[in-house]
Amino acid sequence: MNIGVVLASGKGTRMGLNEPKQFLLLNDKPLYIYTLETFSSCEKIDYIVLVTNEEYIEKVKKDISFYSLNKVKYIIKGGNTRQESVFNALTKLKEEQVQNEDIVLIHDSARVLVSEEIINNNIEACILYEAVDTVVPCVDSMIISYDKKRIDDLASRDILFSSQTPQTFKFDVIYKSHLSSYSKEATDDCSLVLSNGHDVHLVTGSKLNFKVTTKEDLKLLKALIK
Numbered sequence: 001m002n003i004g005v006v007l008a009s010g011k012g013t014r015m016g017l018n019e020p021k022q023f024l025l026l027n028d029k030p031l032y033i034y035t036l037e038t039f040s041s042c043e044k045i046d047y048i049v050l051v052t053n054e055e056y057i058e059k060v061k062k063d064i065s066f067y068s069l070n071k072v073k074y075i076i077k078g079g080n081t082r083q084e085s086v087f088n089a090l091t092k093l094k095e096e097q098v099q100n101e102d103i104v105l106i107h108d109s110a111r112v113l114v115s116e117e118i119i120n121n122n123i124e125a126c127i128l129y130e131a132v133d134t135v136v137p138c139v140d141s142m143i144i145s146y147d148k149k150r151i152d153d154l155a156s157r158d159i160l161f162s163s164q165t166p167q168t169f170k171f172d173v174i175y176k177s178h179l180s181s182y183s184k185e186a187t188d189d190c191s192l193v194l195s196n197g198h199d200v201h202l203v204t205g206s207k208l209n210f211k212v213t214t215k216e217d218l219k220l221l222k223a224l225i226k
Contacts (some may be wrong), residue, residue, distance in 0.1 A: 009078025
């Protein structure tokens with residue numbers, strides 16, 4: 001099985017809003033619904049686990065019903081950190097006795113413009129490699145500054161990539177990596193998998209698959225979705 005884990009439990013504090021960014025309306029539709037619609041329309045996705053803020057669970061249930069997102073099988077409570085939220089989803093899947101070889105795609109709901117092509121490419125690559133990350137090459141010159149005031153060094157952009165999501169894994173690989181690293185803090189799942197001795201291969205993403213983090217990102221998204 002191919003299972004989408006969509007994370008919609010962030011607080012969105014960097015945008016300075018009164019509600020989490022994933023619930024902002026764009027053309028009268030919450031941002032996270034756009035993400036769920038893409039995952040739902042992807043034939044290779046069997047079902048979806050949505051992780052969200054506890055206080056928004058009832059609202060989310062109504063949205064899922066209203067938009068007829070029948071592939072959303074479970075809606076579960078997020079944790080205090082991204083890592084904890086992912087682990088909550090993995091724990092639920094473990095309880096449902098998913099197979100070790102089942103594929104789990106972990107995606108940020110705030111990456112609204114993820115494409116079916118990216119999702120499919122993640123699944124195909126994960127069948128071969130067990131762990132993959134969606135990336136785009138860095139096209140700007142990259143500098144290193146330790147004091148954030150002057151340039152200390154230049155980094156070769158030829159070997160630098162920006163990580164996106166989905167990050168995709170065989171269930172056994174990602175679940176055991178989370179168990180082994182439960183006491184560690186990690187910003188994403190690939191770092192946990194790497195720290196547990198697994199290789200992570202690359203899948204080409206898209207500049208359009210950006211994460212809505214700032215008000216400028218939101219303005220860009222509004223220009224792209226009309």
